Amino acid sequence: MKKLLPLTGILTALLSSKSALAEYGLNMTQGVTSTSQDIYDLHMLIFWVCVAIGVVVFGAIFYSIIAFRKSQGAKAAHFHESTTVEFIWTGIPILILIAMAIPASKVLIDIETLEKADLTVKVTGHQWKWQYEYPEQGIGYISNLAQTSKDAIGSDKKPENYLLEVDNPLVLPVDTKIRFLITSSDVIHNWWVPELAVKQDGNPGFINDSWTEIAEEGVYRGQCAELCGKDHGFMPIVVEAVSKDAFAAWIADQKAEEEAAAASATIVWSEEELMASGENIYNASCSGCHQKDGSGMPGVFPAMSGSSITNGPAADHLSIVINGKGGMPAFKMLGDSDLASVITYERKAFGNNGSVVQPSDVTSAR
């Protein structure tokens, strides 16, 4: 047992060597919904059952190691069978498992049944961002990894909530039964927010549903939990749970904003305006694959600089961005002015010399 002393020494040294102040969780979150609480309780139950069995089994092993050492003069017995004992240790685990299966089934059935939802939110995974739509309210938007986190990936200075911050969080009311409709436009993603205990695959071509009812206002963070390609690690989820009133106000704001955007699509933009807005959108939506400098990734994502599409007729360019093709996602969910600016940006930046594309061109290309 002397050997364990240096081990604990090393472990404490390891633990204290880094910022001892940093918060680190050791256990599952209890979350802010009744299901997350149920799951936490179930988790603790099965954990303690395993600990208890472990104490018995490991206890027996340790006892044997200590008591039956040859060096201490132990003589080997010769028994090698006992139907009774074997019967017992087949039976007891079965009983334990039944005892575990009952609460587990209850929780599972509870999670899987929702009679009636007060609010529906459609969540669509794209490589590598989330799209949120409120079909009943008629609004929707895209949620990308926040620029602050993107900028910090290569640097030593990390912002608070590094990699867990987005530009447009999902806003939800508390104390409301919310149904999520989860799907994907390309590969399988998984929408997971630990505090809500919602983790559901978004399968392309299918819609899965899941539900939650948030008990506390607050900001809850999660991540995509299914390998979905290169930037799987960079598509976080932020849920802002607000009061019902604040939610209604937010919906109204959001509607007004979308109307303004629609109006701006009917006017002619200057090239500078298009380029400025295009650069932002490019960096948020396209640079993940085609890279910030437009160089792409040979064999996987084509370069934007010098491409025959970005330098060729606008119609082809519009078509591939709006409808997608193979690994290139469709971006029809972006507004006309956004699409016009990002396409113009691609055609003018990176040393390209394609033509300018106006929002009206997008409208007619759709």
Next chain:
Amino acid sequence: MSNQDYYVPHGTYWPIIGSIGISTLFVGFANLLHDVSWGGPVMGLGGTIVVFMLFGWLGTVVNESVGGIYNKQVDRSFRWGMSWFIFSEVMFFAAFFGALFYARVLSVPWLGGAGNNLFTPELWEGFKAAWPLVSTPGAIGQNGTEFSVGFELVDAWGLPALNTALLLSSGVTITYAHHALRNGHRNALIAWMVATIALGVLFLGFQITEYGHAYHEGLRLTSGVYGSTFYLLTGFHGFHVTVGAIMLTVILYRIQKGHFSSENHFAFEGVAWYWHFVDVVWLGLFIFVYWL
């Protein structure tokens, strides 16, 4: 025949040649798929090496067998080997049958909104779940395939039914051949073998004709999941019939050379088992792909 020792062969080159051949074949194939100009020829080279290896290896085994080196125990090893190999083939087909059942019983109805997929039809305006699936949910696949929809179905009671009859009777003829072999009726044996091979070849001929019809009616590999399961199942089966027919021909050749005795003819039996397996798979195909 030796009834003393278990035969442990000395070193052999055939496996390494086989490995080189099969790897060359695959590397060539993969390059061919990506339009590399040398892909095809290299694949051909690999295939040639594999065929060469098969002839060489099996030739050695045949010589040893004819030379009387093997004993009963070696014979049993071959039997175990062949039966579990066939079982592995069964599992290979099981994967494709599984895909067929899954698509038919689960994924297609789900796409139409069955089960807990109430909301899925939102994604597929105008899609009606049905089997056979003659119209796909989307027009263009995720990798850009344009689906060939609106095809005509193959009528189970036309060529497929005839083919079922042919293949089933070939199962009978090979059993007669086996009886003839066991009873030492050489001429009957040869006649039944010829009949079996002829039935197999006839089957293949009809299968090709039927593919021609189906293709003409618009049923392609690209006809969504119906076309996928249809062609992969029947295609792999057809491939196995071809292999089986070739093996039968080799056996026929060996019969003429007098390699088999009424007691000692594992190669014949192995191929017969294989033929029955191909037969049973066809029955499954006929029922689940063509008929129901």
Next chain:
Amino acid sequence: MNTAAHDDHHGPEKGLLRWIKATNHKDIGTLYLWFAFAMLIVGGALAMGIRAELLHPGLQLMNPHFFNQLTTMHGLIMVFGAIMPAMVGLANWLIPTMVGAPDMALPRLNNWSFWVLPFAALILVSTFFMEGGAPAFGWTFYAPLSTAFAPDSTDFFIFAVHLLGFSSIMGAINIIATVLNMRAPEMRLMDMPLFVWTWLITSFLLIGAMPVLAGVVTMMLTDRNFGTAFFDATGGGDPVMFQHIFWFFGHPEVYIMILPAFGIISHILPTFSRKPLFGYSSMVYATASIAFLSYIVWAHHMYATGMPVAAELYFMYATMLIAVPTGVKVFNWVATMWKGSLTFEAPMLWALSFLFLFTIGGFSGLMLGIAPADIQYHDTYFVVAHFHYVLVTGSLWAIIAATLYWLPKWVGKMYNEKLAKIHFWWAMISVNVLFFPQHFLGLAGMPRRIPDYALQFSDFNWISSIGAFAFGLSFILFAYIVVDCIRNGSPTNSERPWYSAKGLEWTLSSPIPYHSFNTPPSRAQILEESQHS
């Protein structure tokens, strides 16, 4: 009736040709084992890359695409290149000697099973150098990431998997034929030692599961290149169908990697407890039950895919059941030690450590099996911790234990016990530093397969990486111990380097003769050496 016949009798050929043309089970076993070790180093080096990138938050060493390639190839190489071939290597060395046979039943086929492996590995590793890089979709290669969204190298990966599958199937057929047909005539099935039993049952898993893997990669191939729509909803297929077929293979696959390990432990514990294995027949039945259950629990990897609730309930219950036969095995092992007379040579240390750490991995597996709880565990580092506890401190531990336990028999020389003990403690401590914190990371919410993480995960990742480097270095010592034993080891002073060991393999001279058993052992001898006497 059971002796070996030859055209001539002068042992193996010389030089490289001996290995290329090998038909001898021991030569082929050696090839397998060295190949597996080489792959362990390659796969381990990739793991070191993973852990180096995860040492600190931020991207320091590589881009995310390359990180995904590392993860994928690490998983594939470890599973198909290291663990499985090592187990087959052990089977080759041991099964003929344990059943009293001169060699494997189909020696030429045996050669082929091995020699496709290096080619498959070559094709697999070469994808790193192709345009677009190696496969980057995880070792589970879920569609459509692996079909419509994958680099061209994926087709090479597919063919490599075909070859690997071919090798495994042929290997399994050979083992079945050997066990069922080459067994000493006087040996009944229930006389067979457990390593033989577990491998026989594993072979059935291989033959049932590997063809399904071949089927699913074939469907991938046609989806990618010939316009089929198996895994594409636009054509009526379903990406989740891929997962069902994959896991129908994938779950038995994990037991393929652990059952032979169970067999190994069932030899080592009795030897160093100087007491017969407890519950021989229930061990056999438990192994068979685990194998059977392994075919009907696959969708416990898919609780998050949106299966109907009835299916989730069924798969949860079936999964939980596996704890019963596995528990029987664990309890039997403990009972084997109970009232024994224990000594702690290196193989015993590894076996004891297996008993602890595998059980911990089993517990986390059971927790994962509880469907509602898996909602929070799924695809986090909790899963990574689980499967490394069962795979590294389970399968790999057993492989190391087996090597140390039987090496003296194979080469007739003893390894350096002192170094072996140092190696054990070094590995035992560092592996826990490496993998234990990953439980915490997973529970705290860190997803797997990510190259960069949020700040609250920094500390445990740092610890885990340090543990990984230390654990990685321990393999240099292991390699030294093995090579040193083969080259300079002191000759074992008896046929039984472990005086208390039982089993037919120990009745052969050390090192084992070229043709293991030229005359089959007698009934008396078999009973004398059996595990239930």
